Amino acid sequence: MDVEQNDGQTLTSDLQALSVSDPLSNQFSSLNDLCYEASSLQELASRGSWRSILDKVVRARKLSLLQKPHEHLIYLCYNVLALTKLRKYGEASEELDSLEDFDSARYKYETHPEHYPNRSGSMVPFALRWIHAEIPQRLGKRQETLDRLYSLLDFVRTKLKEKESKNMNFCVDRWKKREAFLISSISSHHLSHKEFSVCLALLRQLLNSDPSNPILLSKLGYIQMQLGDLEGSKALFNRVETLMTEGNPGALLDEVQFKNLVNRNKALIYLVGKDYVSAVREYEECIERDPTDVVAINNKALCLMYLRDLSDSIKVLENALERIPTVALNETIVVNLCSMYELAYVNHSDIKRTLSNWIARVAPDDFDSSCTRI
Amino acid sequence: MSATAGSHSLAFRVMRLCRPSFHVENPLQLDPLDLLTGEDIFDDPSAASHLPRLFSRSKASTNKSGEADLTYRNRFELQNPTDAMGIPGFLVLPQSFGRAIYLGETFCSYISINNSSNFEVKDVMIKAEIQTERQRILLLDTSKSPVESIRSGGRYDFIVEHDVKELGAHTLVCTALYNDNDGERKYLPQFFKFIVANPLSVRTKVRTVKDNTFLEACIENHTKSNLYMDQVDFEPAQNWSTTILKADEHYSEINCQTREIFKPPILIRSGGGIYNYLYQLRMSSHGSEQVKVEGSNILGKFQITWRANLGEPGRLQTQHILGSPISHKEIELQLVEVPSKTISGMPFLIHLKLINQTDKEMGPFEVWMSGGNSHEKSITVNGLQKLVLPKVEASGSTDFNLNLIATRLGVQKITGITVFDVRDKKTYDPLPDLEGLWGYYPGDPLENRFLLVAGRNAPCSDNASSTLFASGSFIDHKIRWDLTCRTIPALWQFTAFISYVVNLGHRVVLDFGLHFPTVRRAQSSCSGNT
Secondary structure (H helix, E strand, C coil), X not given: CCEEEEXXXXXXXCHHHHHHHCCCCCCCCCHHHCCCCHHHHHHXXXXXXXXXXXXXXXXHHHCCCCCCHHHHHXXXXXXXXXXXXXXXXXXXXXXXXXXXXXXXXXXXXXXXXXXXXXXXXXXXXXXXXXXXXXXXXXXXXXXXXXXXXXXXXXXXHHHHHHHHHCCCHHHHHHHHHHHHHHHHHHHHHHHHXXXXXXXXXXXXXXXXXXXXXXXXXXXXXHHXXXXXXXXXXHHHHHHHHHHHHHCCCCCCCCHHHHHHHHHHHHHHHHXXXXXXXXXXXXXXXXXXXXXXXXXXXXXXXXXXXHCCCHHHHHHHHHHHHHHCXXXXXXXXXXXXXXXXXXXXXXXXXXXXXXXXHHHHHHCCCCCCHHHHCC | CECCCCCCCEEEEEEECCCCEECCCCCCCECHHHHHCCCCHHHCHHHHXXXXXXXXXXXXXXXXXXXXXXXXXXXXXXXXXXXXXXCCCCEECCCCCCCCEECCCEEEEEEEEEECCCCCEXXXXXXXXXXXXXXXXXXXXXXXXXXEEECCCCEEEEEEEEECCCCEEEEEEEEEEEECCCXXXXXXXXXXXXXXXXXXXXXXXXXXXXXXXXXXXEEEECCCCCEEEEEEEEEECCCEEEEXXXXXCCHHHXXXXXXXXXXXXXXXXXXXXXXXXXXXXXECCCHHHCCCCCEEEEEEEEEEEEECHHHCEEEEECCCEEEEEECCCCEEEEEEECCCEEECCCEEEEEEEEEECCCCCECCEEEEECCCCCCCCCEEECCCCEEEECCECCCCEEEEEEEEEECCCCCEEECCEEEEECCCCEEECCCCCEEEEEEXXXXXXXXXXXXXXXXXXXXXCCCCCCECCCCCCCHHHCCCCECCCCECCHHHHHCCCCCCCCCCCCEEEECCCCCCCCCCCEEEECCCCC
C-alpha cells in the first residue's frame, strides 16, 4: 500500500494501482471502464438521439477529454455511425478517410505500452470495419461495398481458423457470430437487388453450420416465399415448427417469441393461399400472447385490407402507433398506413400531415420521414 | 341527369391489390460489443469471462416480450446476427397502380368510392369494367341492387379481379350514378389505365434421331422481376408420349446437409434471363402400325405456370408445337449396327436393313456409296463398289452388310449411300447421313476422359480431364474442344441436350444437332483413368 514519491514521479509497486493504470485489465464492472462515458453513448444510441451523439463527440474532441488511443477510435466509430444514421454519408465517408489502414501498427495495443502495458492485438472495433464497408453503397458505389464486405468475410474466416487452431473458445464464438453477421449483411445487399440465387447460396452455407436455427430457417422461408417458391417455404416453416415441438434449441428465443414465430409463419402460408381470415386469426393469437409483436400487427392490418376492410386495417395501425409508439414507429408501418390513407380519403394530405406532425414530435433522429410521401 | 365535371360528392379511389411483398432493407444494426471494444479483446480470457455479463446487464429488460421497451433500442442493437439480413417479416402493400402487369396474371384492384361532401348521397349505382381494344368486360354492377345511401364521410368498398388475356392498353372504368343532396341525378366516370405486356417467349427446336424425337424449349423472361418456374409441362398430342430429361445433380448438391429442406429453385432472371427444358417424345404406337400422315405433325403444347412475389401466379399456354413434316417414303434404310470405334486404315462392317414400305414387291436393288472420288471421302467401300440386293416383298425387309474403311481420323460421317431399284430404274436420293465414328491413331491409348455438365454454366467436377483429344481432328475439322477451363464455356449453354455429369466408366450420348449439323450421333465411352 506504500506509494513512494520521488521528485514528482509517481512510482508504485502496488498491484491495485498498477491495474488501474491499465484501463482494460480486469476492470469490466461497468461500461465506462471500457471507454470514456461509454454508457452515455450507449444510452443516446438506444434513444435514437444521434444528433446528441455528434455533439458529444465534437465536445470530447474539442476539450481533449479522450486520453487513450482506443477511445478515439470508439468515438470515431460512434461518430460515423451517427452520421450514417442521419443519412450524412459524405461526412461519414470523410471521417473514415481520416483513418489509417485498419491493420496498421498504430491501432495495435502493443504499440502503446504506456497505455496498455499487458495487452496486445488490434484495438479497432469490429463495427468500424463493417461500417467502412457499408458506406460506399450508400454513396452509390455498390460494387465497392460488396468487394469490401467479401474481403471482410475472408478476414473474419482467417481469424476464425487462427483462433480455432489455438483452441480459444470464447474467441471462436465471437468470431463465429461476426461471420454469421457478415454473411447475413452481404445477403441483404443481394436481396435488395433481387439477386436471389446468390443470396440463397450464401445462406445455405450459414444453414449448414447452424441447421437448427429457427430464425434463420424462417427468414430463408420468407426469401423463398418472396421469389415464389411456396412449397420450399412451407418445408422450411414445417421444420421450424418441428424444432419448437422438440424443445427450444439454443437461447435464441424465449417461449413466447418462438410460439409467435411459428404462428406468424403459419399466417403467411394462409396468406399466400388467399385464406386471409385464417391468417388474421393466427396474427391475433400472436398479438394476444405478445401485444408488442409489431410484425403480427402490421401483417394483420394488411390481411384486413385484402378482406375489403379498409377502415379496420387503418384502425389496427393507428392503434399500435398510439399504444406502443417506440416499438411500432417504423418506416414500413408508416408507408402502409399512408397507402391506406391515400385509398380511404380523397383529401388525404390533411390526415397525413397530422401523422407527420406526430412523428416529428416522437420519432428518433434517424427516422426517414420521406416515407409519408407528403 | 347531368354529368357535371368538378362538383361531385363522390370520388373513386383505387389501389392495385396484387400480392404484397416482404420489406427488405440494409439495416444499420450492431452488436454493442463490437462497437465498444477492440476486435481482439476476447483474446484476453478475463475479458471473455466478464464482458458478456456486462453487456447483458446493461440491456435492461429488453428482449423480454410483452414489456414495452420505451427506447428505440431495436433500431440500433442487433438481437441476432441473422437480423442483418434485413428481412424482418413485415409485408408492404403494393406501391403503385401502374406496376407492370403481364399476360396470364390476374388483375386485382381495391376500389373505394368516397363521399367527401357534407351531405348524404342516395341510390348509388356502381359499375366497374375493363375496357380493352377488343372488348369491354363487366366486373361489377350494382344497378339491380343499388347502394341505398352513402353518408357524408362514408365509403363503399369493393375488390375486383380479372384474368388478363389480352395484350396492350387496358382501362379500368369506374362509373357511379347517384342522387346528390339536391335530388339531382349525377354521373361520375373515372378511368384508370394500365398496360399489359408479354412476360415470356418460348422458342422450340425439334430434332429427330432414329425413333426418338427431342424437343428443346428455351424460355426467356421479359418481365422486370425474377420468375419462379412453378410448372412447365409439355402436353403431348394424341399419339405421343413424353419424358422430361433432366441433368443429374451436381455432386456438391448431393452431399449437402440441407438438401431435404432446401432445394435451389428454378428461377429465371428478370429482363432477358433464359432457361432450357428438354423432352424426349415417342410415338405411342410402335412398329409397322405407325400411321404416317402426310403434312405437318402436331407434337403438343406447353402449359407454363410461374410465380412472382409471394406466389403471385401467372399461366400461359403455347400454340401447337410442330414436328418435322412426315413424308411418305417408299423405302427406308436403317442402320442396325455400327462399331463404336474403329482404327483408321482397317476395314469394318456396318449392318444395314432395307425396308420396303409399299404394298408391292420391289427390287432387286443396287447399293453403292456416291459423292466425290475416293480421295476426298473419309469413308469408302472396301472391296466391290456396288452391292446387289435381291427383291423385297411388300412391307418386308432385307439385311445386308457394307464393308467400309476409314481413311481419316476423328468423327466421321458415313454419307452418300445410294439405293437403285433395278427393275423400276429408280434411284432413291442419297439417304440421310448416318452415324459418325470415332477414329484413333493406331496404338494410341484410349484417352476419352471428359466431362459434360448440364446446359447452364455449372462447374466441372474436380477430377475433370482437361483436353479432349490431344491431337487429331474433330467434328468438321472446325471445333476443338478444349475443356481446360473450370466452367463449360457458353458453347454448351445452347446445347441443352448435354445433361449428364460423366464420371469414369459412364457412357454418354452426345447429340450435336444444334451446332454441328453434319453429325447426327456419336457414341463414346469413358475409359479408366490413371
